[in-house]
Amino acid sequence: MEVPLPVDPKPSTVAVWDMPTRLFHWSIVALVFTSWLSADQGYMRVHLWSGMSLLTLVLFRIGWGLAGSSTARFRDFLHRPRAIAGYLKDMAGGKKMLYAGHNPAGGLMVAVLLAVLLAQAASGLFSNDGLKFSGPLALLVSADMSDRLTRLHGIIFDIILILVWLHVVAVGFYLLVKGDNLVRPMITGKKKGASVPEGAIIVFAHPARALGVLTLSAAIAAWILF
Ligand code: HEM
Ligand code: HEM
Numbered sequence: 393m394e395v396p397l398p399v400d401p402k403p404s405t406v407a408v409w410d411m412p413t414r415l416f417h418w419s420i421v422a423l424v425f426t427s428w429l430s431a432d433q434g435y436m437r438v439h440l441w442s443g444m445s446l447l448t449l450v451l452f453r454i455g456w457g458l459a460g461s462s463t464a465r466f467r468d469f470l471h472r473p474r475a476i477a478g479y480l481k482d483m484a485g486g487k488k489m490l491y492a493g494h495n496p497a498g499g500l501m502v503a504v505l506l507a508v509l510l511a512q513a514a515s516g517l518f519s520n521d522g523l524k525f526s527g528p529l530a531l532l533v534s535a536d537m538s539d540r541l542t543r544l545h546g547i548i549f550d551i552i553l554i555l556v557w558l559h560v561v562a563v564g565f566y567l568l569v570k571g572d573n574l575v576r577p578m579i580t581g582k583k584k585g586a587s588v589p590e591g592a593i594i595v596f597a598h599p600a601r602a603l604g605v606l607t608l609s610a611a612i613a614a615w616i617l618f
Pocket of ligand 1: 413416417420421424425453464493494495498499502505506556559560563574575576578
């Protein structure tokens with residue numbers, strides 16, 4: 393059941409991010425780090441579990457983008473290229489624009505990050521370490537294809553590193569140049585009232601729905617694994 397929360401015209405803070413979206417974010421940060429460290433140290437069982445957990449969470453986030461709270465939905469933050477260019481132009485011109493959730497440029501970054509994380513987990517499924525570990529779907533392809541996908545897995549990780557660096561620089565830019573702290577809301581869920589458009593209606597999906605989407609995502613990952 394969805395509960396529309398009426399927004400007081402001048403509240404000091406406004407709840408914008410639901411708990412599932414916040415938990416998702418900080419969990420993927422931890423899992424990307426764990427996936428890198430485990431691969432680097434050769435702990436491939438750990439790598440398998442962190443990778444499959446990340447796959448589950450990315451599937452969850454795709455489901456949540458379709459059926460989650462309003463600020464988490466793709467239709468709230470995916471914009472046409474022209475709208476994104478317009479946003480960047482207006483921002484460069486010093487225009488102050490308010491968004492309850494992701495701004496149009498941030499929305500693009502989110503979509504790209506989710507796509508590369510999905511590609512990373514998907515390529516990992518077919519990868520091998522040249523020793524005794526291979527991904528759960530590696531036997532479905534030839535050894536040569538598995539080697540190629542392993543190389544791709546390494547290349548996509550380099551792309552992830554660049555994108556995460558850009559992502560953190562962008563967040564730092566909003567904080568230091570525009571005086572807009574986006575990190576606190578990703579932790580507490582709340583933005584300053586003055587940072588949210590007046591009269592914005594934010595609809596929070598029931599946590600049980602998040603649990604349902606997560607269960608479905610975990611079931612897909614388990615089906616791949618076993
Ligand atoms: C492995 C590293 C990271 C990845 C893969 C990542 C990925 C993402 C993704 C996918 C989102 C969209 C959240 C959603 O709508 O579900 C997001 C948002 C966000 N991330 Fe990260 N993130 C990473 C690290 C960080 C770090 C270190 C910070 C803090 C400095 C950070 C700050 C934020 C903030 C503030 C937002 C919300 C942006 C907004 O208000 O539009 N992220 N990140
Ligand atoms: C979905 C489950 C995943 C499986 C089954 C998997 C499998 C593998 C395998 C078999 C290797 C060994 C390649 C080699 O030794 O050359 C590897 C390496 C690696 N994986 Fe994964 N992986 C998964 C997900 C991920 C994720 C989500 C990340 C990071 C976001 C990641 C990051 C890496 C890195 C950094 C390496 C080292 C690449 C290199 O040496 O060039 N993997 N993975």
